[in-house]
Amino acid sequence: MKKKTLGFYLRIYFKILAQDLKSKMSYRADFIISTIGMIFTNIAGFVSFWILFRNFPSINGWNYYEILFLYGFSLVSLTPVQCLFDNNWSLRMYVFSGDFIKYCFRPINMFFYFQSEVFDIKGLGQFAFGLGTLIYSWVKLGLGFSPLMILKLCVFLLTASLIMVALQNAAAATCFWIQNSFYILDFVTKFKDYAKYPVTIFSAFFRFIFTFIMPIAFIAYYPSLVILRPDNVPVLSWLSPLFGLVFFFLSYKFWMYGATKYSGTGS
């Protein structure tokens, strides 16, 4: 068998993507409403910070624009999980109904094929809003501008998103063992909302949990320190790309392990 190159996978990816977009476009109203809904959620997050800072000058030494920076950063870094890995939400239904077996018979990577089937366009609305917030707070904070900073930003945004992807993969994969993984997925998804706060507000014990066990501190806090407080970057921030890759790899292995265990429903 010929070795499958990256180009091969990319070509397949865009082919599947085109099909998905075509089928989505037949529900145009749904697409528009969903995008508006997504932006609504983001605006609500923005408004709640605005209200909060009308009453309080700062949170734990973080001012309004720094918190907005964290918020924008978390929204952008959550885009890949929203856009590219949304099929995880349907995994439990495929497994439950037995339809999952179709993925087992394709001559390409199961994980790749499954995730490539759905592209969630409404995540792009979130991306635009997050980027806007990020730029707004960047300008207000007067962080300056250099190509190196942009490069750092891109690298750390990417690795931050790997963490969330990893969390979601692992949560979705639990459905190979338990019947209803919706609650676990929902739980993890709600959890990402706490990523927008600086982890320093927690006590040492919970800081440990949110760093190593439920690593949400890596979604926004640690990586954005590199840009926000360049003079005082903790080691964990520099290590966050490594953590991203490790967590992603572990979740992928876990997902695949579950998938190979899958025995179908007999239909």
Added chain:
Amino acid sequence: MKLKKYLALTRAGIMETLQFRLSFVVMVIGNLLYLIVVYFLWDAIYESAGTDVVNGMTFSDTLIYLVLATALFNFMEMYTVWQMGRAIQSGAIVLDLLKPMEPRSYLFWTYSGNFVVNFFSTFLPTFIVVCIVTHGAVPLGINLVYFIISVIMSIMINYSIDYFVGTICLYTESIWGINIMKQVIVLLLSGATIPIAFFPEPFKTIAMYLPFQSIYNAPLTLLLNGSPDIRDVAEILGTQLLWCIVTYIISKLFWKVSLRQITVNGG
């Protein structure tokens, strides 16, 4: 005799919910973690403020308010919009229309079992934990009676709004987008994200004139006030009653008008 048929649905609901014990555990853990995050976040916020009372609310007031708002939210969450939306999309709505009970009451009573289970599994434990954590800052007296009356009306208002939003699905065939918009508006304007007392001026007045504040703000205001003035209580409960009736009539009429719109493919 009439109540008996409804209570049968409640019983079935309780049994159904108890089947999924794991989801139960996950929900309780999720709630606890949420409690912890809210605790640390507002602790940090109040510490930065330097004063004990902000907008007439102390730290424990805010904590009780927000935590119980979430507990109420989890307790009242009926997934009505999803249920209706799916029934409309799949055509199963036809079966609901044929039942010898109004679809509105049928849906409500099938969920009433969840209310019972959720009350004991999420609301009550959260309430007790909050009582202990805040060292008895929750006044235990006549206000509990007002609170319970108020919550019953909250459930009704919440259900009417949900039913209204679910009916919109008849026209749009979009569930996710519609539901998320509703959720965001309700959570923000009802004070569940940030207490309404913190809203800056024109928004506070606007929020008080909308039906959403009757869902969470009204019962929680009643609960937090240990020695209530009977006139205030009458005003809050009266407003709730008014919204109860108004939202009931509107959602009922909207459903009636919309039913003519329905198209079912096969079913």
